[in-house]
Amino acid sequence: MHMHPRDPGEGLLVLPQDGARIDRLDAQRKRPEWLSEIWSTPGTRVLRLHGRRARLSGNRLEYEEATGPLPESAVALGAVDPAELPDGVASNRRGAAAPVHVVTVAHPKPADDAAAAGTTGTTWADLAFAGSQLTPLDAALLTQALAITAWHARTPFCASCGTPTEVEVSGWRRTCPNCGAQTFPRTDPAVITAVLDSDDRILLGSAHRWETHRYSTFAGFVEAGESVEAALAREIEEEAGVVVSDIRYMGSQSWPFPRSLMLGHFAVAADPHVARPDGDEIRDVRWFTRHELAEAAEAGDVTLPTRSSISRALIERWARDVDQPRPPTPDRLPAPVRTTARRVPPRPGLRPTEPPRPRPPTAGPLREDSSADETARLHLQLLHRTRPLRHPAGRRSARGDPGWPRRGTAPGRLHAEGPAVHPRRGRHRQDPGHHAPDRLRRPRRGL
Ligand SMILES: [Zn+2]
Numbered sequence: 001m002h003m004h005p006r007d008p009g010e011g012l013l014v015l016p017q018d019g020a021r022i023d024r025l026d027a028q029r030k031r032p033e034w035l036s037e038i039w040s041t042p043g044t045r046v047l048r049l050h051g052r053r054a055r056l057s058g059n060r061l062e063y064e065e066a067t068g069p070l071p072e073s074a075v076a077l078g079a080v081d082p083a084e085l086p087d088g089v090a091s092n093r094r095g096a097a098a099p100v101h102v103v104t105v106a107h108p109k110p111a112d113d114a115a116a117a118g119t120t121g122t123t124w125a126d127l128a129f130a131g132s133q134l135t136p137l138d139a140a141l142l143t144q145a146l147a148i149t150a151w152h153a154r155t156p157f158c159a160s161c162g163t164p165t166e167v168e169v170s171g172w173r174r175t176c177p178n179c180g181a182q183t184f185p186r187t188d189p190a191v192i193t194a195v196l197d198s199d200d201r202i203l204l205g206s207a208h209r210w211e212t213h214r215y216s217t218f219a220g221f222v223e224a225g226e227s228v229e230a231a232l233a234r235e236i237e238e239e240a241g242v243v244v245s246d247i248r249y250m251g252s253q254s255w256p257f258p259r260s261l262m263l264g265h266f267a268v269a270a271d272p273h274v275a276r277p278d279g280d281e282i283r284d285v286r287w288f289t290r291h292e293l294a295e296a297a298e299a300g301d302v303t304l305p306t307r308s309s310i311s312r313a314l315i316e317r318w319a320r321d322v323d324q325p326r327p328p329t330p331d332r333l334p335a336p337v338r339t340t341a342r343r344v345p346p347r348p349g350l351r352p353t354e355p356p357r358p359r360p361p362t363a364g365p366l367r368e369d370s371s372a373d374e375t376a377r378l379h380l381q382l383l384h385r386t387r388p389l390r391h392p393a394g395r396r397s398a399r400g401d402p403g404w405p406r407r408g409t410a411p412g413r414l415h416a417e418g419p420a421v422h423p424r425r426g427r428h429r430q431d432p433g434h435h436a437p438d439r440l441r442r443p444r445r446g447l
Contacts, residue, residue: 013251013264013313016131020140023099024078029170038101039070045085047077047104047145052257054142056125060086061138066103073106075148075171077141084137104145108153127256131308139308147256148172151185154258159183186259191232192219193265194314195244197272201287202318204302205240208283214303215286217311219262228263240285241276242269250317253310264310266318290319 028034038044045063047054055062063085079099127146131139148171158165158176165174165183174183194217195203204215220235222228229247236244244267253262269275277285288296293315296302305311 012249013310013317015251015253015310015313016134016308017136017140017143017254019136021084021137022078022080022102022140022144025076029076029172032168035074035076035103035170036070038076039066039074039103041066041101043082043098044101044103047102047141049104049106049145049149050124051107051109052146053124053126054145056123056130057086059133059135061125061134061142062086063102071105073149073152074103075106075145075152077102077104077144077148080137080141084135102141104141104149106145106149106152128306128308131306143254143256147187147254147259148185150256150258155183187254187261188259189222189228190219190255190260190262191222191228191235191265192217192262192311192314193232193236193244193247193267194250194318195236195240195242195267195269196318197269197287199272199289201272201289202293202315203240203242203269203272203275203285203287204293204315205277205282206284206286207281209281211303213301214305215284216305217314219311221260232265232267236267236269239278239282241274241278242271244269250314251310253313255310262310264314266314293319 044066046066047061047063079101082098082100085100125134125142127139127142131142134142152167152171152174155174156164158179158181160181161176161179163176163178165176167173168175172185175181197203203218205218206212206215210216218236218239220231220239222231226234232247233244236242246266246268248266250264250266252264254260255262272287275285275287277283288302293302297304304315
């Protein structure tokens with residue numbers, strides 16, 4: 001098997017999906033009959049999605065047996081070591097050398113919460129909530145399943161001629177029967193950055209569309225024709241008014257809401273005093289020392305990003321490091337990229353519409369050894385004791401799903417799913433929900 005677990009490498013972040021071994025079997029999945037063959041192979045497991053969630057048993061995803069005819073939405077995810085799967089339908093193959101195939105099947109509608117609640121011991125995993133509690137394999141398979149499912153949902157027609165497209169390559173390509181155009185699953189690169197200063201403080205921002213106390217790192221999409229470094233510098237200067245240098249890559253995370261690849265970085269602000277919110281997307285920016293952030297999180301004055309996100313991993317890495325992150329060697333220093341900041345008048349803050357965020361079952365343990373001293377350890381403990389969100393109105397969405405806001409619940413509300421058009425600028429946006437690492441800026445697309 002060709003398993004490719006990600007080796008984060010020295011100094012890089014360790015994220016929930018890291019260490020998963022999935023062989024995507026690129027050569028095999030091109031065979032037209034292959035998906036049918038593995039569907040009828042004993043031991044093949046099915047990861048069933050309902051909307052954006054999968055069934056959870058304890059801390060493991062539930063994998064079903066492949067039965068009945070091959071569903072139209074089936075996509076081959078790849079082969080995994082059966083020993084890494086939870087006990088279940090394929091347990092007779094446990095310990096066998098042969099890998100087990102995993103297929104995902106998507107149901108567009110979320111699972112019926114009432115029915116789900118009636119099933120003892122069953123809960124529903126949302127990647128943004130449960131990602132840090134899952135095993136690396138579960139997290140990686142759920143991420144992959146969400147990403148490929150979201151792509152199919154958004155690519156029913158040919159972009160060239162509008163004809164309905166046909167699914168090929170076991171779910172990994174769509175081809176137009178009219179003009180022959182082929183499309184493949186897309187990923188949008190986005191930069192996400194923890195901005196530090198020479199006093200080793202961290203700059204966090206709070207977006208208008210988040211609940212009041214939520215603070216996170218800064219993020220935005222890489223625009224057409226732009227490098228990662230240029231996008232990073234542009235976003236930080238636009239949103240927080242500071243020019244950054246000493247850009248340091250820290251790791252990446254697939255964020256399939258619907259198709260982002262978050263490229264995590266540290267960067268250092270040249271002049272921390274000029275930090276200011278853009279007044280458009282960002283309501284507030286604040287510098288925190290470790291002690292201040294730990295205290296604010298403990299007091300409930302600051303809500304941090306969800307534990308499974310790379311944004312949280314960046315913040316925790318900063319909190320853990322006693323010393324300031326090493327600046328790159330001078331000859332590798334990217335030059336500060338100056339951009340013309342977009343100055344826009346402030347707008348009234350959007351009313352937060354997000355329902356309360358449930359508390360994770362347990363505090364996520366640190367995924368790596370800490371070299372911090374006692375003070376830093378204390379701060380970390382405080383950081384891990386974040387409180388459940390106190391939503392001002394205590395609203396929940398109509399379907400009772402605590403995970404995602406309702407769509408289109410307020411004028412100008414950015415949808416949690418799919419691209420939305422900014423009410424004023426008409427820019428295409430996507431909003432990965434309030435649990436996303438951060439707000440994302442969608443460049444203009446299309447012809
Ligand atoms: Zn076509």
